[in-house]
Amino acid sequence: MKSFSLKKEERLCSRKTIERLFLEGDSFFIFPIKVVYLKMELPVQYPVQVAVSVSKKNFKRAVMRNLLKRRMREAYRLNKEILYNVFGKDEQLAVMFIYAGREEKEYELIEKSMKQVLLRLAKRK
Numbered sequence: 001m002k003s004f005s006l007k008k009e010e011r012l013c014s015r016k017t018i019e020r021l022f023l024e025g026d027s028f029f030i031f032p033i034k035v036v037y038l039k040m041e042l043p044v045q046y047p048v049q050v051a052v053s054v055s056k057k058n059f060k061r062a063v064m065r066n067l068l069k070r071r072m073r074e075a076y077r078l079n080k081e082i083l084y085n086v087f088g089k090d091e092q093l094a095v096m097f098i099y100a101g102r103e104e105k106e107y108e109l110i111e112k113s114m115k116q117v118l119l120r121l122a123k124r125k
Contacts, residue, residue, distance in 0.1 A: 006077040009044040012051035012094055017042070021094050026124075030116045032101030032109070033072070037121060038094050047087035050076060054099040068099050071107050075114035082118040086125050095121070 012018060017040070025038035042049050052072045054065040076097065087093055097117070 004077060006073060006080075007046075010046050010049060012049040012096065014043075017049075017094055018051065018096065021096055025094070025096075028120065029100065030113050030120070032099055032105055033113050033117055034098040034100045035117050035121070036096040036098070037124075039091060040094055042092040042094060045089070047089065047091065048080065048083050048093045048095060050095045050097065052076075052097045052099075058102050059104075064104060068104065068110075071110045072097050072099060072114065075107070075111040076118075079111070079115050079118055082115070082122055086122040091125070093121070 012021075020040070021036055021038045025036045027034060027036045029035070052069045054068045056065065059065045059068065083093070097114075
């Protein structure tokens with residue numbers, strides 16, 4: 001049975017790791033999600049650690065930022081098996097999802113984009 005949870009260990013929280021991700025990582029864009037990723041050794045047993053961000057410049061109200069972050073985390077949580085099937089215990093990946101749209105998008109569009117993002121990440125292994 002598949003695990004559809006998103007545990008604390010699967011979330012990218014380390015400032016050092018995030019700094020290294022932005023300094024050394026690669027990126028690409030599939031509307032409305034910008035992705036920054038880096039293959040690196042992580043201090044957890046999971047093959048992928050993710051973080052989600054929404055710009056305060058584009059969305060002034062925290063309510064809207066939180067809504068968009070919840071939608072992106074949910075889309076990732078339901079489709080993360082795409083990455084987990086490719087990356088094993090020997091390789092690990094740190095990923096940052098950044099919402100780059102200027103207005104709120106429906107969950108269906110975000111999920112469709114997230115699937116495309118995960119498939120592209122899987123191909124770039």
